Amino acid sequence: VPFGVIGEDDMVELVLDYNDLMRIPLVNDYIRKSNQEAIRLRAGMGGEVANQDYYNPGVLPKIPGRIYYLFGKPIQTRGREEMLKDKQNAKELYLQIRTEVESSMAYMVKKREEDPYRGIIERTVYGATSTTVHQVPTFEP
Incomplete structure (x- = not known):
């Protein structure tokens, strides 16, 4: 259907995207470390798609x-x-x-x-x- x-x-309102988060030193380190330790879901793929980091964007609720x-x-x-x-x-x-x-x-x-x-x-x-x-x-x- x-x-x-x-x-x-x-x-929600997006307030911090990936680039914003990567500019914050402690958050940058956390994202990199988390992605190194995580299971790579796109391990069999090549190029940019295989190298994308997982992250949670910064959002604020809207009315x-x-x-x-x-x-x-x-x-x-x-x-x-x-x-x-x-x-x-x-x-x-x-x-x-x-x-x-x-x-x-x-x-x-x-x-x-x-x-x-x-x-x-x-x-x-x-x-x-x-x-x-x-x-x-x-x-x-």
């Missing part, structure tokens, strides 16, 4: 926004196992799924921009001024 999610960027989910129509793969062993067929299925996800995300971005209850203040005011049986409205797909 292809699905898209919009709004996770509304949860929560809404997260929008949209699930698409299921794409049947049962009975197509042999057909999908062919790279071209697998690529076509991948592109179909990717197109579905991208279109659902574009749709949700549009709906998020139109959402009058996107912010926590708007949702709180609605909740305080409506009856207890009413929830804050969501968008209709």
Whole structure:
């Protein structure tokens, strides 16, 4: 089932990325030591991808926004196992799924921009001024 999610960027603010962390001497040493002692998940790969360090970026929580989910129509793969062993067929299925996800995300971005209850203040005011049986409205797909 292809699905898209919009709004996770509304949860935290990135304040320190990898380059920022590596400029802090103690943190730099810690990241390097931790990565030397860690299991290399990309050991069989070459180039820059194999040498990427694992780190936790510095983030601060934001006032929560809404997260929008949209699930698409299921794409049947049962009975197509042999057909999908062919790279071209697998690529076509991948592109179909990717197109579905991208279109659902574009749709949700549009709906998020139109959402009058996107912010926590708007949702709180609605909740305080409506009856207890009413929830804050969501968008209709």
